[in-house]
Every structure is written in C-alpha cells, then in structure tokens.
Amino acid sequence: MRSSNNSNSEWWRGAVIYQIYPRSFMDSNGDGIGDLPGITSRLEHVASLGADAIWVSPFFRSPMKDFGYDVADYRAVDPIFGTLADFDEMLARAHALGLKIIIDQVLSHTSDQHAWFAESRTSRNNPKADWYVWADPRPDGTPPTNWLSVFGGPAWQWDSRRRQYYLHSFLKEQPDLNFHCAEVQEALLGEVRFWCERGVDGFRFDACNHQFHDALLRDNPPSSAASLDAVSTVRADNPYAMQQHLYDKSQMENLGFLESLRGLLDDYGAVALGEVGDENAPPVMAQYTELGKRLHLAYSFSLLTAEHSARHLRHQVETLDHALAPTGGWGCWAVSNHDVPRVATRWNGGGPEDTRRDRLWLALLLALRGSASIYQGEELGLPEAEVPFELLQDPYGRAFWPEFKGRDGCRTPMPWKADELHAGFTTGGPWLPVYGRHLPLAVDRQSTDPDSMLAFSRALLRWRRTQPLLRTGSIAFLDAPEPVLWFERREGNQSLQAVFNLGGEPVSIALREALEPLEPLAGHPLSSSSSLQAGGERRMLALAPYGVFFGRPAGKEQM
Known part of the structure; x- marks a missing residue:
C-alpha cells in the first residue's frame, strides 16, 4: 500500500x-x-x-x-x-x-453484458436483484417516470425476463447501478x-x-x-x-x-x-x-x-x-x-x-x-x-x-x-x-x-x-471591453496579469499600473504580438489579433 x-x-x-x-x-x-x-x-x-x-x-x-x-x-x-x-x-x-x-x-x-446485470435480470429475488435500478411500469404499461436518456428517448428499457423496466441514463446497453x-x-x-x-x-x-x-x-x-x-x-x-x-x-x-x-x-x-x-x-x-x-x-x-x-x-x-x-x-x-x-x-x-x-x-x-x-x-x-x-x-x-x-x-x-x-x-x-x-x-x-x-x-x-501563480494562485477579473479578457493571478504579495484579445482585430487597452512583460516565448509570435506604449501618465497595451500578454507589476522580481 x-x-x-x-x-x-x-x-x-x-x-x-x-x-x-x-x-x-x-x-x-x-x-x-x-x-x-x-x-x-x-x-x-x-x-x-x-x-x-x-x-x-x-x-x-x-x-x-x-x-x-x-x-x-x-x-x-x-x-x-x-x-x-x-x-x-x-x-x-x-x-x-x-x-x-x-x-x-x-x-x-x-x-x-456485465455478469452483475446478467444475474440481476434473471429474477426479482436473485442475490443481485437490487444491484440495478428496476421499477414496475405505470398502470398503462408506460415507463415509471418521465426521465430521459442523455442519448435521446426514454431512460427506461423494458426487460421481458423480469417484466420490469430498468434505468439507463445513457444507452439502453448501459444499465444504471443502484447505489441505494x-x-x-x-x-x-x-x-x-x-x-x-x-x-x-x-x-x-x-x-x-x-x-x-x-x-x-x-x-x-x-x-x-x-x-x-x-x-x-x-x-x-x-x-x-x-x-x-x-x-x-x-x-x-x-x-x-x-x-x-x-x-x-x-x-x-x-x-x-x-x-x-x-x-x-x-x-x-x-x-x-x-x-x-x-x-x-x-x-x-x-x-x-x-x-x-x-x-x-x-x-x-x-x-x-x-x-x-x-x-x-x-x-x-x-x-x-x-x-x-x-x-x-x-x-x-x-x-x-x-x-x-x-x-x-x-x-x-x-x-x-x-x-x-x-x-x-x-x-x-x-x-x-x-x-x-x-x-x-x-x-x-x-x-x-x-x-x-x-x-x-x-x-x-x-x-x-x-x-x-x-x-x-x-x-x-x-x-x-x-x-x-x-x-x-x-x-x-x-x-x-x-x-x-x-x-x-x-x-x-x-x-x-516556472510560474507558481499559474498553478495555485487566486484569480480576479479586471473589466475590459469585448473582445478582451483580462485577469490577475495572485498569491501573497506576488501577482501576474494575463490579457487576451479574443478577436481578429488589433485592440488597445489602458493599464491600471505599469507592467513588465513576462516573455514566455521570446521571439515567438505570441509574445511579440503584444506591446506596451507610453501615453502621458497612462500606459497602453496594444494587442494584435488573438494576441496574449503576460505581465507583472513593474519593479517586482520575476518568479
């Protein structure tokens, strides 16, 4: 063990x-x-x-x-x-x-075809009779409930051996076990x-x-x-x-x-x-x-x-x-x-x-x-x-x-x-x-x-x-217009921001604080598609179509 x-x-x-x-x-x-x-x-x-x-x-x-x-x-x-x-x-x-x-x-x-079901369906009093979900029909012969199968149609299948219905949430060849x-x-x-x-x-x-x-x-x-x-x-x-x-x-x-x-x-x-x-x-x-x-x-x-x-x-x-x-x-x-x-x-x-x-x-x-x-x-x-x-x-x-x-x-x-x-x-x-x-x-x-x-x-x-924040840190979203998705991952006094342009056109957003880019893929199109631009007292993040940016607050050591 x-x-x-x-x-x-x-x-x-x-x-x-x-x-x-x-x-x-x-x-x-x-x-x-x-x-x-x-x-x-x-x-x-x-x-x-x-x-x-x-x-x-x-x-x-x-x-x-x-x-x-x-x-x-x-x-x-x-x-x-x-x-x-x-x-x-x-x-x-x-x-x-x-x-x-x-x-x-x-x-x-x-x-x-499981041996358990083969035994369960033989009678209403065999040792595994209650191992699956069996139920009598309604008085008119229809299934006992209105439950439906994920794969379409009723979730109940008639079995002539027991003269009862059995439950199948998926295919009729997949009878549900009775966890009760x-x-x-x-x-x-x-x-x-x-x-x-x-x-x-x-x-x-x-x-x-x-x-x-x-x-x-x-x-x-x-x-x-x-x-x-x-x-x-x-x-x-x-x-x-x-x-x-x-x-x-x-x-x-x-x-x-x-x-x-x-x-x-x-x-x-x-x-x-x-x-x-x-x-x-x-x-x-x-x-x-x-x-x-x-x-x-x-x-x-x-x-x-x-x-x-x-x-x-x-x-x-x-x-x-x-x-x-x-x-x-x-x-x-x-x-x-x-x-x-x-x-x-x-x-x-x-x-x-x-x-x-x-x-x-x-x-x-x-x-x-x-x-x-x-x-x-x-x-x-x-x-x-x-x-x-x-x-x-x-x-x-x-x-x-x-x-x-x-x-x-x-x-x-x-x-x-x-x-x-x-x-x-x-x-x-x-x-x-x-x-x-x-x-x-x-x-x-x-x-x-x-x-x-x-x-x-x-x-x-x-x-x-190499980024522990992406494995275990908390997540908090920042407001951004469509099609931008922006969130922060944080743990203790460490933080990382991720920005995604989900659209096919370039976009720019104003950052709330100065961010230093993290370069997961130096020279790769993903990292080079995003850029930071100074704009007076504001800093703008420019994202290419389907661009992604990872950054950390300026002045903090990279993890």
Whole structure:
C-alpha cells in the first residue's frame, strides 16, 4: 500500500493532464485500433510536452457499444487494447518518464453484458436483484417516470425476463447501478481498490453525479426558458435539455459514497477527478470537492460549449471560482475532449482555422485557476475532422444525424508521420479514417518546425512550470471591453496579469499600473504580438489579433 503522506501529495493542484483516447492514439499491432502498447510507445511525446499526468479513457473489457464507457469487466483489459501486463508496462514507463497515470472509472453504470446485470435480470429475488435500478411500469404499461436518456428517448428499457423496466441514463446497453444498495457500493469500492493496488496515481470518475437516483421515482419538471439557454452537457436540440434533472442525478446521497471513496483513495495516495455533468454544475462541483472530504478536483464542462465571448468566459470562470471558494474545492478546465468538436473548429467563429487562435486558447486554458486537461491533438492545433455518415461509428451521432454529426470528428486517429500510411497511426485499416487536413499537422512535421503549434505548446508548458501563480494562485477579473479578457493571478504579495484579445482585430487597452512583460516565448509570435506604449501618465497595451500578454507589476522580481 502506498502512503498518501508523500512530499508531492498535491501534485494534482494546477497540474496539466493530457487526455488519451486509446482507440485513436497509436496502434501497435495493425488491427486499426489504438492500444496500450501503442500508448507506451508514444509516452515520450507526452513527456516532451511537459504534462504532469495522462488520463487514459476506458480500456476495460467491453462490447464497445459506447466505446469502452460500457464496462463488462472492471478488472480486465479488453483484448483489443492488450493485457494487464501491457497496462503494467505502460504504467512503469509513464512513471519512469515522470508522468502520473489517471484511469477512467465508470461507476454509475455497466454494460448490459456485465455478469452483475446478467444475474440481476434473471429474477426479482436473485442475490443481485437490487444491484440495478428496476421499477414496475405505470398502470398503462408506460415507463415509471418521465426521465430521459442523455442519448435521446426514454431512460427506461423494458426487460421481458423480469417484466420490469430498468434505468439507463445513457444507452439502453448501459444499465444504471443502484447505489441505494449497500452491496453495490462495496463492490465498486473493491473494483477501485484493484487498480489502486496495481499502482495507478488517480481516477477520472465518469458521470459521477449520476451515481444515485431519486428513490421515490418522482418525475422531472420541464426546463424553463432560462435554463435552456444555460451551459448544458447536451445539445439544445436533444430533448434531454427540456427537463430540469432534479431527480435522475445529482442526489444528496452521493456525498456519503464519495466520502467512502475518498477514504479508500487516501489509503493509497490516489487522486479523484470527477466528471460532473449538470445544468447547474458549480455548486455540485463545490460539494463534491469540499476540501479533504470527497473528490480532489472536478472536471468542468463550462468551456466545452460553442459560446466563447469574453463575457461568457469570464462568467463561467467566476461562477465556478465563487462556488468553490467556501469549500476549498478545486476545478479542472478543458476546451476540448472526446465528446465535443475540437476547439480549433468550435471556436473559430465560422471562419478559417488560424494558428494564432489555437495558441490563444491553449494559453488561456493554462492561465486559468485550476488544473488543465489537454485533449490529444490539441497541442498540434488539429481541427475537427469530417467523417461521412457511412463511416460514422458513434451511436449518438447516428441518432441525431444530420443536425448533429456525433463525436467521431474529434476521435479520428492521431497523425504521427505525415508521409506514412494512415499518418503512422496503424499499418491496417483504421477504425475511423485519418483526416486529410491533419496530415500537414503531423507530429513529425511540427517537431522540426520551431514556429509550429507543437513547438509553441512545449515552450508554453515549460514556461508555466516556472510560474507558481499559474498553478495555485487566486484569480480576479479586471473589466475590459469585448473582445478582451483580462485577469490577475495572485498569491501573497506576488501577482501576474494575463490579457487576451479574443478577436481578429488589433485592440488597445489602458493599464491600471505599469507592467513588465513576462516573455514566455521570446521571439515567438505570441509574445511579440503584444506591446506596451507610453501615453502621458497612462500606459497602453496594444494587442494584435488573438494576441496574449503576460505581465507583472513593474519593479517586482520575476518568479
């Protein structure tokens, strides 16, 4: 058992976490699907970025209805990804490179192919009869509540064996576990303990606010017009957004389970990162990350939407920061992941891609208070891929096509070598096509270009490591007109200001005090695009389109 009292027990606070989607990262055996040995072979790339940890999306045994988020065996590696020995080798290699390993754990539901569900559905009185959420139909045969699935349609599926409905918050092949059953909680803690004993450094708990449902099975009320416009975990054209999800998730009983989970993790010094998908997520995240009690940090969806004005971004960051302050909680920001269109396309305003904008979003992400999650390919500035319907794999996309094209566009294979077959990802036929526009952005091309997005990413992450304020300092926003976002990071008597021009035209703003520029990338377009101009008693900051400025009060030593 590892001790939690090590000198770096809070490594996660302000850490940069690199998300790896195993199917699309690197294929080692030519079957067209990325795997654990493939990840191991490319860990030096992640280490060269300066990331602190990798988060590996699910690689457990699964029928892959939702590509691993439907777990059939928590303790087995799916053969398409390798073996437990391959996992151990990946873990050892990561640790040798100074990288922590965080693995995805999906506790709110399993696959319908899991042995637990196979037993539970056989009768109403078997030993695992209450391990899942079963309910009788209403007198007219309809589902017991009006709850909806995130992936569309009712959240209840009729099972002819038990002549009851079972709850599934996602696909019907992903039945929800019944956390009101004490045996379920104990069993899941045992699954987490298995990986703690294997030496993982932490867990990303998927959909962790879905772990309890309302025991009285009350109907959800309809959404108000205001809530429909709020930050949501789903698209507005999905009927799921038309309900206030008061009873099918984010229940108070979950706090007790999270405390039990934290107790287990503390025995091993492992970290808990929770995904909180809720229409009013900040207060839930604050509860879940109350200092020392439950999760260490929570993952925010707030910057994964299409809206990206300075006003919106400030509101989202301030709302979470104010919610976390009373509990001492900690957040984790992301601008891309495996569930949303890539930021290079999502936030381009409908225009062409622009590497200046890609650099700006990465600099902003790394400057916010909280930890940061970088999705694979973001360091290359990859745009969203176009995947034709006939090659679409994502069930979510197939259900809502053509208005919503699903999540495959951000899941296409990582381009490693521009001139090799399938960009060096595989020697076989890839599970999703390599996107042609990704080839010029391949790792090998960018590695030799000092002006590339990859070179920028590496340099920026290295510089951030020298700035403690950007890892743990407080944050306070300063008023600025659109499209400028301006905030200060402070700790003790040290401070740093960050200014971002989110627009495509030059802007100038008046500074409140004299600032000395911090040069994270001397001679790089990001740092040289901003300039300070004297103007009588005022000092003006000129920012080029998508310009970024970091500065500290004049006369104070640089950190």
